[in-house]
Amino acid sequence: MPEHQQMEQVALLIALDEQAVQPAEISLRGAVNTIGRETGCDVVVHRREVSRLHARIERQGLRYVLIDAGSANGTYVNGRRLTEPHPLQSEDLIGLGSGPSLLRFMDPLDTYVPSHGLRYDDQLMLFLLDGRALEITPGQTRLLLLLYRNFGRLCTRDDCAQHIWGQPYEAAQHAAALDMLVAGLRARIRQAGGDLDMIKTRRGLGYVLEQ
Numbered sequence: 001m002p003e004h005q006q007m008e009q010v011a012l013l014i015a016l017d018e019q020a021v022q023p024a025e026i027s028l029r030g031a032v033n034t035i036g037r038e039t040g041c042d043v044v045v046h047r048r049e050v051s052r053l054h055a056r057i058e059r060q061g062l063r064y065v066l067i068d069a070g071s072a073n074g075t076y077v078n079g080r081r082l083t084e085p086h087p088l089q090s091e092d093l094i095g096l097g098s099g100p101s102l103l104r105f106m107d108p109l110d111t112y113v114p115s116h117g118l119r120y121d122d123q124l125m126l127f128l129l130d131g132r133a134l135e136i137t138p139g140q141t142r143l144l145l146l147l148y149r150n151f152g153r154l155c156t157r158d159d160c161a162q163h164i165w166g167q168p169y170e171a172a173q174h175a176a177a178l179d180m181l182v183a184g185l186r187a188r189i190r191q192a193g194g195d196l197d198m199i200k201t202r203r204g205l206g207y208v209l210e211q
Contacts, residue, residue, distance in 0.1 A: 011064050011107040013043060013057075016093075020046050021102055028064060033057045035096065035103075036069070049073045049097030057088070061152045064088045064107065073097030087149055118189075118198065120148055129192045139164055140185045147199065147209035156206040182207065 011028045015021035022044045026033070034041040038052040045054070051071040058065045066086045068075040075082045076095030090108075093101035119128045127134040127144060136144065146155055146163040160178055161169035169178075182199060189196055200208045 011088075011090075011105065013094075014104040014106055016100070016102055016104060022046075028057060028059065031059050034069075035094075043103070045096055045102060047097065047099070047102075049099070051097075054096050055094075058085075060150075063151065064105070065149075066092075066094065066105075071097070076101070085149070118148070120145065129189065132192065134188065134192055136185060136188050139181050140188065143181050144185060144209075147207060151209050154202055154206050154208050159206065 013026045013028065013033075015024045018024045026043055030042070033043065034053060034056045035043040035045065036052050036054040037045055037047070037050045041053065049072075051069070051073070053069045054071040055066060055068050055075045058067060064087070066075065066077065066082065066088050068082050074097060077086050077088070078093050079095070079101075088105045088107070090106055092105040094103040094105060095101040096103075118134075120126075121128055127136065127141065127148075142164045143160060146160060150159075156169075157174075157178060158169040161167055161174045164178075164181070165174070167174075182201075186197070186199055189198060198209055200210050202208060
């Protein structure tokens, strides 16, 4: 692939206030890019409300995930304070502490687009499949949200138990219930989207959401 095409595939952070943020534009080439007031950060923000290490962006497979690094005043996406890691989408606005957003995330490939039109609407707090609401139970929603936010990556049975029930996985307690949740979720997705089989089992390990 020509070098200029490779460059076009790299997501960017664009400063919305070039006096407060340096550099004005940064390519997110590394596995982790840090944001904060400390001069050693990849993106340095000259604002007192910004912590020395305020947030970081991790490359996870095809996605870029924004994670608050325990900042004093919070990290925001499109005006909403993060309470957990947030998979970024192109044109997301990032705020650091109080005041207006300081950064715009730009992804030429808009990589966080899961397969077959599956999408989670953060405002409605539900999944959409080809633009239609996917009618699933709360437990199925928690399971699918875990798989969706780790698209293409293995989620172990312990990961699933922790996310669904807030407990470590114990076969005697959780095996049957987890199997039922997975089977029910697969059935609902197939019913809503034809013959789609998005959830792959890795026997003895866990599950992966794939195309």
